[in-house]
Amino acid sequence: MNKKFRDSLFFFFVFVFIFGTIFLSLYASGYKFNLSWPLEFNRLLIKTGMIALNSDPKGAIIYLDGKVQPSVAWRPWQKKYLSTPAKIKNVIPGEYEIMVERPGYWPFKTTLRVNSGLTTFYENISLFKSDNPTIKAISDESLSEETIDLSPNGHYLYLNESTKIINLNKEGERNILADYENLISTSSLRLDGSWQKNNEFLFAGIFFSPNNLNDDKNFLSLIGSEADDWKFEENSNRLFYKTKNSLSYIDLNQKQATIVLGDLLITDYLPKNKSLFLIIPAEQQNLLQEYSYEQGAFIQEISLPGDGDYLFGEEKNNYLSIYDKKNKSLYLLERDYLNRGFKKIEGVKAWQWNNDEGIFFISDWELQYFNLKEGHFDLLARLGINLEDLLINEKNKYLLLSSKQEVVVYDLKTAYMTTIIQAEKISSPVLDKNNDLLYFWGQIEDQQGVYRISVK
Secondary structure, eight states, X not given: OOHHHHHHHHHHHHHHHHHHHHHHHHHHTTEEEOOOSSOOGGGXXXXXXXXXXXXXXXXXXXXXXXXXXXXXXXXXXXOOBOBSSEEEEEEOSEEEEXXXXXXXXXXXXXXXXXXXXOEEEEEEEEOOBOOOOEEEEEOOTTOSOOOEEEOTTSSEEEETTTTEXXXXXXXXXXXXXXXXXXXXXTTSSOOOXXXXXXXXXXXXXXXXXXXXXXXXXXXXXXXXXXXXXXXXXXXXXXXEEEETTEEXXXXXXXXXXXXXXXSOOOSEEEEETTEEEEEEEETTEEEEEEEETTTTEEEEEEEEETTOXXXXXXXXXXXXXXXXXXXXXXXXXXXXXXXXXXXXXXXXXXXXXXXXXXXXXXXXXXXXXXXTTTTEEEEEEEOSSOXXXXXXXXXXXXXXXXXXXXXXXXXXXXXXXXXXXXXXXXXXXXXETTTTXXXXXXXXXXXXXXXXXXXX
């Protein structure tokens, strides 16, 4: 090896060392050569940015503009891919399509903008399960639709049209009309009921135990078959009911009946804190009145439009909700201050409370939010399906929006929407919030019945 070659080799390694040191220093400082064609000499050396991603659940593979992102591995022969939580470093500024994907879950896609020298955070991605519905109860083929209601503990379903209680944890059901067919007159009853906090089902003055006939509490036999529209006030241990134009209650401890109001036509009523909130039809208007049965007097009153068909909805945080089925309007009133008037929301098909802050509601194709404190509306989404129902899981921060053929999850953290089920028929969805399980009556292919699907 002659001197000339040795000198050339020396200077070559010096050049490589200097260039490599400069390159590594620039790379470590967040700079990158932009060698995309055609070359832009004013953007040949760019200060890069970073993307920080995380998902629930973790371990989702990350794609950047459709390309899976490799992970640095100690064993180069083993292929590893970047998964959440992760940071994608030295990204040239611009817009990118991000996708995260995990087996058994629907993929999540969004577009992010990366800025020079900054980190773009997207660490609240929720992934929803890609699950196949399983049938829990086969429906009578003569039924065009079934309404279902879930018990508070998530163990039982009540089928309104079939008047059956279904045990979801093991095979078994109760036909509650068949058990009391000699006592319950279906011709004069409103055939509906409600689950109580202790997971008993109140129907026609009888507290039904989901499993055992011997554990039922029968108060209908004290009154007779003319009683209807039963409602239980837990704090007072009183069971209210209507008979013709009177409103009465049974003290469950003393098993004694007392007439509260007589000769009064009542559209609907709500017992609350030793008071009765009443909707009373009057000439050219409807009256919302509060009657204190402890004082024996009416203590508040406000007028509602006269052309409505009103029912009480869920009472929450000292607000009454009243729904006008005829005109699809929702009225919100402060329970203790009816004289302050009502807030009216028009075009409402279904709604859900968001703690004490406001109301999520749907019209035909839109999801909106009404801020109760500030009094303004926000359009959250406009969908290409005719919406029928709305459910909320406040803990995991998502909404379920259903039409007659599909169910969409709306993530409240990211506003991202995922279609989780499509079927020939879907109706009466109910949500087990503790276990993220959705139940609905529907038809999938030729099978009609009650189905269950996992959401998260």
